[in-house]
Amino acid sequence: MDERDVDICVIGAGAAGLSVAAGTAQMGASTVLVEKGEMGGECLNWGCVPSKALLASARAAALAARAPALGVHLDGAGVDFAAVSKHIHATIAAIAPNDSVERFEGLGATVIKGSARFVSPRAIEVDGVRISARRFVLATGSRPLVPPIPGLAEAGYLTNETVFDLTRLPEHLIVIGGGPIGVEMAQAFRQLGARVSVIEQVSIMARDDPDLVGVVRDRLADDGVEIREGTIVTRIARSDKGVVVTVRNPDGAEDTVAGSHILVAAGRRARVDDLGLESAGIAFDADGVKVDARLRTDNRRVFAIGDVVRGGHRFTHMCTYHATIVIRNALFRVPAKVRLDAFPWVTFTTPELAQVGLTEQQAVARGGGIRILRWPFAEIDRARTESEMDGLVKVVATPRGRILGAGIVGPHAGELIQTWVLAIQEGLGLSAIAKMVSPYPTFGEASKRAAASFFTPTLFGPRTRRLVGWLRHLG
Secondary structure: OOOEEEEEEEEOHHHHHHHHHHHHHHHOOOOEEEOOOOOOOOHHHOHHHHHHHHHHHHHHHHHHHHHHHHOOOOOOOOOOOOHHHEEEHHHHHHHHHHHHHHHHHHOEEEEEEEEEEEEOOOOOEOOOOOEEEEEEEEOOOOEEEOOOOHHHHHHHEEEOOHHOOOOOOOEEEEEEEEOOHHHHHHHHHOOOOOEEEEEEOOOOOOOOOHHHHHHHHHHHHOOOEEEEEEEEEEEEEEEEEEEEEEEEEEOOEEEEEEEOOOEEOEEEEOOOOOOHHHOOOOOOOOOOOOOOHHHHHHHEEEEEEHHHHHOOOHEEEEEEEHHHHHHHHHOOOOHHHOOOOOOOEEEOOOEEEEEEEOOOHHHHHHHOOEEEEEEEHHHHHHHHHHOOOOEEEEEEEEEEEEEEEEEEEOOOHHOOOOOOOOHHHOOOOOHHHHHOOOOOOOOOOOHHHHOOOOOHHHOHHHHHHHHHHHHOOOO
16 A cells, blocks of 8 residues: 655645645645545535626626616627526636646645545545645535435435536526525526525525615515525425425415426535544534634544534635634644634625624624614715615624624625724724725725714714814914
8 A cells, every 4th residue: 555644634625625735835844635526626616616607697687687777778688598607617617727736736735636534543545545644634625405305306406516507597496595505596597587486494694684684685576586484395396397396384384386496505514424534533423523713623633624614604715714724733833713703704696795793683692782883875976876775884883982793785795894804803993994085986985984973973962062162262
């Protein structure tokens, strides 16, 4: 058996694993990267890249549809879904070289294609190769969760791993699950011309602030997406025209939804099967691998990062953030810890919804006084010029002006939230945002206006008026 002894062995070549391998190899550590499937993992092949390429096509179709409201008439505009599919796969192909075997070997890593399995706390085997390492990094990611609904397997379904292979637009797409993936795909396919129904057993986008979600819900409804919340799928059957989904409504009555395709977007599960984690002394369950604040497993030689972490936020930017924590711990022995108070996330609907820190509900549950600040995009001139008035900036702060969290629903929310991420990360108060000079006219003015509203009662209150009156006498 071929035996190798290295500094770092990374298992999984998705966003998390690639970030670690690129860093450690370029810093001079002997690095082995093991991947049994596609280089680039979920993000490149079935996640962020194809989904955002699809959303770009959908946004273009939506802009064409609303162009007459801006005085522009696009005669003959339409959707060629086969061309949309080509755009998606061309985008993947253009980015793929950045995640390729050739690039990472060029950076100094050794890439081994095959299935890794721990055979001891200090070694794995990959197709006849035994690898011992000073530190291991488990970055095997996650896969779609497929709920045990009677008839689902027989009826056939799509997940994010197969939906981007479609070359014909579904006639009526039924989306099971109203989380970020579900609502993004629902709106995109509707904007491209499909009928769409979303079935969610609780409420859509349940992790986000309800005030902000309400704006997205209204836009989805305006777009023609059927949203059925508090609804449970009880069984599914094939029909002559596609599929029939039987549901139990909030009032307990049963109903059916007929469609052509089903997209399952009911969450994700960590990839922990067949890794021999028991042999390495690593605690895990179906939700993922147990880690401490430094991302160490129970086996201190093994770190776990990204989607495979139990109870973690499953985003690509969390993967890259985890990678920086692990590199500091594994290579430099710096006791770096994960910090989540300034961690943002974005749902790329139209309008986008972005959040960082605590929501109003979380802040209330934590206790202590809070101030809620809001500024609507309808009061921002740039939003008026572009007829994009739906949405608002909402800030959660302490009575003394410390920022606890911020949420934005509106145009470019994913870009605008970064001001608030930096503020929370660096401990800046509302005064820093309020004093910021914001170019006119921009959407970013909404953040400055929201922050400044904290000081309005004092600035324009009776004490200020008395002070101005007193100073008047000084000439």
